[in-house]
Amino acid sequence: MNINNPKLLWQLTFEGAWPTAVAFLGSSRKLAAANQDGQIFVWDLPEEPPMFEPEKKNSERKAPNHWPARRLVGHTNGVTRLIATADGQTLVSASLDHSIRLWQPNDAATGTADAILDADERKNRAKREKKDEILTAPGVTVETQASAVALAGHDDWVLTIGAGRDGRRLISGDASARVIVWDMAERREIVRWSGRTWNWIVAAALSADGQTALVSEYRYKRDDFDIPAAALRVYDAASGNEKLDILKTMFPKLKPGETSYGSAQVWRKFMAQGLVAADISPDGALAALAQGGETDTGKIQLVETATGKLVREVSGHQYGATDVKFSADGKHVLSTGRDTTLRICQVDDGKEVTALGSPRGGQFKDWLSAVAISPDESTVAAADIAGMVHVWRLAN
Amino acid sequence: MNPLCNRAEHVSRRALLKGVLGTAAGGVVMNWGGLTQTALGDEVKKQQKHCIYLFMNGGASQFETFDMKVGRPTGGVFRPISTNVAGTQICELMPKMAQQMDKIAVIRSMKTSEVDHPGGIYLMHTGYRPSANVRFPEFGSVVAKYQGREATALPNFIKIFGHGDAGSGFLGPKYQPFEISPEGQLPQFSGSNLSPEKELRRHELRNFLEERYAQENPSELARMHRESYEAARRLQGARQAFKVDAEWEKYKGLYGDSAFGRRCLLARCLVEAGVPFIEIGQSSYDSHADNFSWHKGLVPPMEHAWAGLMTDLTDRGLFDKTLIVWAGEIGRTPNINNRAGRDHYVRCWSAALAGCGIKGGQMYGASDENGVEVKDNPVSEGDFFATIYKALSIDPTTQNFAGVRPIPLAPFGSKVVGDLVS
Helix, strand or coil, X not given: CCCECCXXXXXXXXXXXXXXXXXXXXXXXXXXXXXXXXXXXXXXXXXXXXXXXXXXXXXXXXXXXXXXXXXXXXXXXXXXXXXXXCCCCCEEEEECCCCEEEECCCCXXXXXXXXXXXXXXXXXXXXXXXXXXXXXXXXXXXXXXXXXXXXXCCCCCEEXXXXXXXXXXXXXXXXXXXXXXXXXXXXXXXXXXXXXXCCEEEEEEECCCCCXXXXXXECCCCCCCCXXXXXXXXXXXXXCCEEEEHHHHHCCCCCCCCCCHHXXXXXXXXXXXXXXXXXXXXXXXXXXXEECCCCCCCCEEEEECCCCCEEEEECCCCCCEEEEEECCCCCEEEEEECCCCEEEEECCCCCEEEEECCCCCCXXXXXXXXXXXXXXXXXXXXXXXXXEEEEEECEC | CCCCCCHHHHCCHHHHHHHXXXXXXXXXXXXXXXXXXXXXXXXXXXXXXXXXXXXECCCCCCCCCCCCCCCCCCCCCCCEEECCCCCCEEECCCHHHHCCHHHEEEEEEECXXXXXXXXXXXXXXXXXXXXXXXXXXXXXXXXHXXXXXXXXXXXXXXXXXXXXXXXXXXXXXXXCCEEECXXXXXXXXXXXXXXXXXXXXXXXXXXXXXXXXXXXXXXXXXXXXXXXXXXXXXXXXXXXXXXXXHHHHHHHHHHCCCHHHHHHXXXXXXXXXXXXXXXXXXXXXXXXXXHHHHHHHHHHHXXXXXXXXXXXXHHXXXXXXXXXXXXECCEECCCCCCCCCCCEECCXXXXXXXXXXXXXXXXXXXXXXXXXXXXXXXXXXXXXXXXXXXXXXXXXXXXXXXXXXXXXXXXXXXXXXXXXXX
């Protein structure tokens, strides 16, 4: 990954419900993003953005918008994650509607529709100009496409999906602690297993060859006085057999079922409010784990997948991290967080190479909810809950 | 905070008695008017009614429980499910309560006057806003006074991880809540580490000295001191009522394997043992951030326990005599903030009642399409408590006295919501 004077190319308007996920589709100029209403749009970006001057010096908009070309129709509740095969032929989405959907975004469209992606701007204008008709005025005409396949197997929110780099296997996890490994070619389950009762599978990742699975569990508060619980384990992805309990390795004295807050604090420094995103390095040696929830640290933890040893903490998103990915060469780890930044750090020494975006000032100012890296690694994108998708070119 | 002990457990016996004596003086003077109403109290006590307050500390969201706004900008990510009452839907997080909707009445039009936690907690425990001049009693104390029994081994007002801090106010220390830990353990001061023989000898000596003192110095304060000590001694013989390990193994499935479930089981056991008022708390609803994750964590164990409690009470023939009150101190905002949270809101929120003659299967009142304002039948805190007292056969206009000032149980002008009570 070549990082040299990164430049913000686009800020794609995606207002209304929060953008929650983003993925490149085989190219740095084609990407998909989804939101908390379950809408997925696909953008075909021009090679170069037009000249752009911000309206105001401190405006959040610092790069031009481009409208999407297509809407993918099918989800009935928020999309939590998007991933795409390297060739961009297949997009996979996980949703709070309990489904995983597969899309072929390069196939012919099935129809057209009007889409309003500037809902917030319209509200402001309608209020300013006292014209309600602004809210319902026609938006952008987009192609529509239904999903090719819906993978059924989850009965609760599907919070996470991950895939091997060869795209042959997919792993998914839900809020009822169920994990499923799928054969992508045959669209069938290979194996399923369950985490601890009441836990949620908040993050799951597969190694590049799809043979090893990393699963992070976390239980959101049921009361101040219920047993705090989490798990972080490595599995054989073909059989679902546990290979390593990382938390047990890291905290051997911590007994399962321990109820004291003193003990909870031991692992809370590592777990924060759950390790909500995970990735496995291309060589399979390291796991990158993002401390999520609303937490002060928001560190990215790098852990050896074979031994469970904590190698180092890198970066840090004040108020919590939201997503993490390794670069294809395994030399960098990219993360987004509740500090509205996308941070890129070196794996070897943890040094931060760049922070894209900037904290918006004050406490709790929006999040960047997800990060995507283009297949050629020239471009990165981040979904912003303020209603945008930011696209940066890394070398200029 | 250490979950194994709370503030009450750190109160020494000496400190407790000191506190009891200190407040007793005020209580006796202030509550003299209440002494004139023993006839009413006796009549009410014959009803043998109970109340269990399920208190959602921090303020549970109405949008994620009983008043969903699906498809609206304020709606959030959860979906509605049908209930056993035709045409009525509640949040998908409450599948077990959905099958008990015919037994509960939801008020979707709560409109209260304290938007922050301390004031809201006071309000939703007393029916009154905090005042510098009057120490209003929690309604548990009121129920203890009018439905409680004299000289019982068990306290008449028990809190299991309760959150109200108003106490018995001007009703005096006799009706002060007895607080036990979140896990249902008795406070340290409730037990004696003396052998029974030594304890008895010490008791007899103390009794002798107190009687002699009382003969020469007749005082209400001294009498209340003796009564408090006697109540503490009686509790020694009733400690078994708080031991529910065996019951828990049997009923864990019904109540759900959670701390809140165990508290609900203990409440049922205490109702069976004759305790008129029990408050059970569940914490952490103050979801300014990650509201949806938090409610998805908090609501399922709560509703499982609540549904189990209703089933258990019904099976034991206690449901018709036990009022279940479900409420927090505030509701949550229609607007979803940029922390995925909802903030405090009291202009329109939800609470629920069940049992003890409450007409179940109804959604009383209504919010507007976004849940911003009450559309129909607003219910104030006063109306809410007046209705509760009515269900418990206690006249909400009954007056006690703070000094010479008459104070009705529910604030002046409060109305019983007649549609809710049979």
